[in-house]
Amino acid sequence: MELNVFAGARRIALAVSGLWALGCLAYAVFSEPYVLPTFAVQTYGASPVPADNCESRDATKYLTVQAASSERVSIALCFIADRADNGSYLIPYREVVSAANPEAARVYTARKEALRQGAATDAARLTEYLLAMPIDSSEPRTVWMGSENDTEVRTYIDNLAASFRLSPSDIEWLQELKRQKLWEQWKQALQILFGGLAVGWAVTAGVGWIVRGFLGIPRGKDHRPV
Known part of the structure; x- marks a missing residue:
């Protein structure tokens, strides 16, 4: 054959x-197709909105949220970094009284001098005083920024992530x-x-x-x- x-x-x-x-x-x-929805906080105080992705300079928090009665989905919560005066990109995390306020301006000046002299205790006391001052919406907005790894920034990110709902x-x-x-x-x-x-x-x-x-x-x- x-x-x-x-x-x-x-x-x-x-x-x-x-x-x-x-x-x-x-x-x-x-x-199952891989889907990781991204929501971005564009500015301090803004509600998270759908976004395409996060930049490497932004802060990202991964969490699981309720999407339906019996469905939970993983999402990425992105905090958009803003450019500071020194050129670095930092995360806005708290709004404070503006330096346009005369009383606040004096406290800012004293705080800056305390930091320059290394008087950490005085600087911390002045910082607490600034944080306690009421914010006037008619004055220019002042938002403090920090690195993603700073304690205050992580606290802000964790608190917003804990309250996020779809x-x-x-x-x-x-x-x-x-x-x-x-x-x-x-x-x-x-x-x-x-x-x-x-x-x-x-x-x-x-x-x-x-x-x-x-x-x-x-x-x-x-x-x-x-």
Whole structure:
């Protein structure tokens, strides 16, 4: 019995193509798309709003929140960094009385001098006095900023994260984001499926053409003509 190498190669290629197609479709159907919704606090005192992502200079807090009656989702809460006078990017964490207030201006000056002289106790006392002063909305807004790792900044971030809740519009946006990610997963799976099949069959046809050329077998035939 003569062995038909070309027929066997076609069957192997067909079987591999079938397994490839099943694997791609199984990935699209059974794999849960990775979704990490991001909400950003644009400025101090602002409510978190949906965002695309966080920059590396921003502060990020990961937490799990209730999305529906029986569903909890993981989200990223992003605190947008602002540029300080020295050029570095810091996280706004507390609004205080403005230096436009004459009394506050004197306290700011004394506090700055205490810090310059290294009088930590006096500086802390003056800081507490500033924090206790009422804020006048008619004066320029003054917001203190700090590094993400500062204790005051971490306390502000943790308190806001603990009080964060998804609104109905946020849940609707979240569902739309999931549908978008699912469609992207299907599109990627189909691209890999048809791209892999095209490459596989092109390689099979190319190898067959080369082998037939060496053996003197006409195109479309499995044997040399008698």
